[in-house]
Amino acid sequence: MSSITAPSPALDPDSPPVSASRGRRRTELIMLIFGFALIAFAFANVGYSLKGKLPSSMVEYLGAFVVITVLGHVAVRRLAPWADPLLLPLAALLNGLGIVMTYRLAQQGNLLSAPLSSSATGIQVVYTAIGVGCFVAVLVLVREPRVLQRYTYTLGAVGLALLALPALLPSSISEVADTGAKIQIRLGSFTIQPEEFAKLALAISFAGYLVAKRDVLALAGRRVLGLDLPRARDLGPILVIWAASLLLLVFESDIGTSAVFMGLFVAMLYIATSRTSWLLLGFVMFVAGAFAASRLFSHVALRFNIWLHPFSGSNPSGNAYQLVQGLYGMASGGLLGKGLGGGQPYITPLVQSDFVFTAFGEELGLAGLMAILLIYGLIVERGLRAAMSVKDPFSKLLAGGLSFMLALQVFVIVGGVTRLIPLTGITTPFLSQGGSSLVASWILIALLIRISDTARRPPPRPIQEEGLTQVVTLQ
Amino acid sequence: MNRALRRISIAVLVMFVLLLINVNYLQGFEPASLATKPNNARAFEAQFQYQRGSIVTSDGVTIAESVPSNDVYKFQRKYPHGAEYAPVTGYDTLYSQSGIELYENSVLNGSDSSLTVRNFIDLLTGKPRKGANVTVTINSKAQDAAWNALQSDTGGKPGAVVALDPQNGAILAMASYPSFDPNVLATHNSKQLIAADNALLKQASNPLLNRAINFTWPPGSTFKIVTSSAYLTQNPASTPQTNVNSPTQLKLPQTTHILTNNDGEVCGNGSGQVPLLTAFAQSCDTTFGSLGMTLGGPTLNNFAELFGMNSKTLRIPMPVTPSNYVIPPSQALTAFSAIGQYSDTVTPLQEAMFAASIANGGKLMTPYLVKQVTASDLSTVETTNSTQLSQPVSPTVATDLGQMMLAVVQDSDGTANAYNTGAVGFTMAGKTGTAQNGANNTGLDDAVFTCYAPYDNPQIAVGVIIQGGGYGATAAAPIAVQVIKAYLASLGK
DSSP, X not given: OEEEEOOOGGGOTTSOOHHHHHSOHHHHHHHHHHHHHHHHHHHHHHHHHHHSSOOTTHHHHHHHHXXXXXXXXXXXXXXXXXXXXXXXXXXXXXXXXXXXXXXXXXXXXXXXXXXXXXXXXXXXXXXXXXXXXXXXXXXXXXXXXXXXXXXXXXXXXXXXXXXXXXXXXXXXXXXXXXXOOBOOEEETTEEEOHHHHHHHHHHHHHXXXXXHHHHHHHHSSEEETTEEEOOGGGHHHHHHHHHHHHHHHHHSOOHHHHHHHHHHHHHHHHHHHOOHHHXXXXXXXXXXXXXXHHHHOHHHHHHHHHHHOTTSTTGGGTTTHHHHHHHHHHHHHTTTOSOTTTSXXXXXXXXXXXXXHHHHHHHHHHHHHHHHHHHHHHHHHHHHHHHHHOOSHXXXXXXXXXXXXXHHHHHHHHHHHTTXXXXXXXXXXXTSSSHHHHHHHHHHHHHHHHHHHHHHSOOOOOOOOSTTOOEEEEO | OHHHHHHHHHHHHHHHHHHHHHHHIIIIISHHHXXXXXXXXXXXXXXXXXXXXXXXXXXXXXXXXXXXXXXXXXXEEEOTTGGGGHHHHOOBOSSOBOHHHHHTHHHHTTOSGGGHHHHHHHHHHTOOOBOOEEEESOOHHHHHHHHHHHHHSSSSOOEEEEEEOTTTOBEEEEEEESOOOGGGGSOSOHHHHHHHHHHHHHOTTOTTSOHHHHOOBOOGGGGHHHHHHHHHHHOTTOOTTSEEEOOSEEEOTTSSOEEEOGGGOOOTTSSSEEEHHHHHHHTOHHHHHHHHHHHOHHHHHHHHHHTTTTOSOOBSSSBOOOOBOOOOSSHHHHHHHHTXXXXXXXXXXXXXXXXXXXXXXXXXXXXXXXXXXXXXXXXEEEEOOOOEEEOOSOHHHHHHHHHHHHHHHHSTTSTTGGGSHHHHSSOOEEEEEEEOOSGGGOSOOEEEEEEEESTTSOOEEEEEEXXXXXXXXXXXXXXXXXXXXXXXXXXXX
16 A cells, blocks of 8 residues: 655645744744833833832843843744743743842831842843753753653762752851851852752653652552552652651751652652552652651751741741731732832841742732732643653653743742741742842753753654655655 | 643642632621731831821811921921820820820721712812811810929829819810820830830839829818718708708727728817818818718718719720729628718819819719810811710709809818919818828828809819829818919910
């Protein structure tokens, strides 16, 4: 039997190149420009609200931001032409809004809470440049996501080392003065939060490990009470990660990151094995660990107390001050917000980092917060879509894990500041002021773009002659 | 793996839906209740973005106003007369308020429901929102006299003065010493504010306390107005001329204690029976101790409460600390309670209410401080109507007591004879009190005076208490005289 295939329009020499029509790069650029318009509008809004005129520095900041992100777009065009067109514009929009909020908080404060330093906005733009630089570097260095699988154990060791580093360093270098959490490395006036990068390294490492071991994890074991329990010897790695996350919680006072790690690992284990027992086991172990920690360590117990009783006794003026001020800020914003520059977000301590979501709530209102949450939701959805459509199991696992981690991080910090769950201080991806989180978030987006590029790349065409030659398949 | 990924997607969806629901709940339904929660500086600071209404006296003196400012807030609160009017205005700081600033806050900051329509019209016409002005009943001349006298005539002793219009209960003067300058608390610099607040709180003299309505002292002999009212009401046949038992020494039952008059003096002619009026004018403790034992604690309590004591609900609109009469457990202590000792304590406002009831034919009008609220467009939002609080005595008894209080000032051996018509230029009726205090009465006596004037057409009733001032006639009465003189002069009488 033989069949004759008609020439595909894409192969027509007169039609535009394939990459332009199916790679959706033009859509990406249009979305990016739309994002620039929103950010420019927000910038102007802050200026008119606070000073009655356009911010004098708007051209420099916005111009630099546009150049940086357009370079990112050009890199995607060249290095990942098939990538999902929404990921870059969505990330850039959040990053730009974060810069606007940093600018806004640097313009106004009150006498109890001083405004951010006047250089904060410029520094945030520099971090954006570094972040997008790393984004491009990842696209250059990682042409195929599968190559990362080779570094499973190297990255695992690097990740654990980065995690443990602040705990091992003296407090003078690693402790965050405001919160007492030991999560940073201070070099002069410059600080790095290694856990932001540890998360990425460990996600890649988990993906590599689980892809190699998933059959044995999924199949061997006993069935007890309708649950497939894993073999004791296969419990080793999950116990190591569980212990590491609890140690993090105890020695670095960093409950939020420990929850994100545990959630990431359990979710990836589940994706790899499709075994509900792992999910339950991981969940039960984390809850049991957190419960025990709340009994044993006062700083964990305090988080629960603040969560349950923020308005009682001395809490509103003491331990729960930050949380209730954030809630008051969101309440004063109401449905439509006070407008950028119209609220008093600076009243809330550390509003530029952990509580930046409440600052947006105060000034952009419920409408703005829903939009921001939907942007995060869209990024996660695009990531999960890439995971589902990519063929290679390692890439699938990595994309699923990274997307879920981003979702979990948003859930932990937004849920924390809106009192849905106990508050644990972690950064809000792209929006919080600070470099480590921003750079790590851009690397995460680069990995998702690389995987979506692989997933959407059309299969290689059979070698054929040019022109209108008919291809005849013989059987 | 895709099946697991799909389930993870559903979990992610659930997480985002939870966040969206929670944010909707927080910003859609909770703002009203969060706005009133403790430490909500935003809700509090919102008021500084509008021009807050002024507080003015009934004769047009501005005692609190908001003026444009160039710092973090658009307006700065100013108190042009500072400490003098602090007991009236209170303070309005970044974090808290007191006095009229607190109790009329919703009209001053324009959020009161009575101003909603006006605010909406201002919004439509593009006029900036402004709070309503509060006119208080204070007469600036009477207030000046009270404050100056408290500052200069008492040697720095703590004390307070309240003057009432007996016919309607309007508070004409309310001064307390020592006082504080609310301007130092109106700063927008929270560090300065905390420092100033701490400095005020540390002072042993407690300048933040409004002694006119929030501190009580023993009324001493001024309580004899209550005892006499009870006696004359319970014995309708008796008059101020009726002879009553007035021994030089009164042996108290079941104790070895003997009650004597001041310095052991005889009462009247020393016969042991003197007219009630004489005993009142000379303030004989033995007479009223004896009357009190006959009347009994419960009767005295009834009359004390009719005059406004023991009331936990009195507001002017600031809550007034209750003046206390406690029914004594024994006859001996009843004798003491009848002469304003034992557990009797009163505010200076209560002292003014004693005289005001008698001056108004036995009708006690509810004291009030807010005369009227005026919107920023000068239309009247509300005016206070005077109400009667109680009727402690009948008009007849009030007339009798008026005569007795007149005798205190006009009789040659009355305790306040130094302030007779010839000496002060108007006819005043009053009652002195010199209250013992401290362990075994070792403390300095508190000086108390309650009075009204003019006698035949009462315009003003005054209560004065000077802590540790000594004799009521020498420390408290001169202050009352100056307040009355200033007020009557302002009326043109």
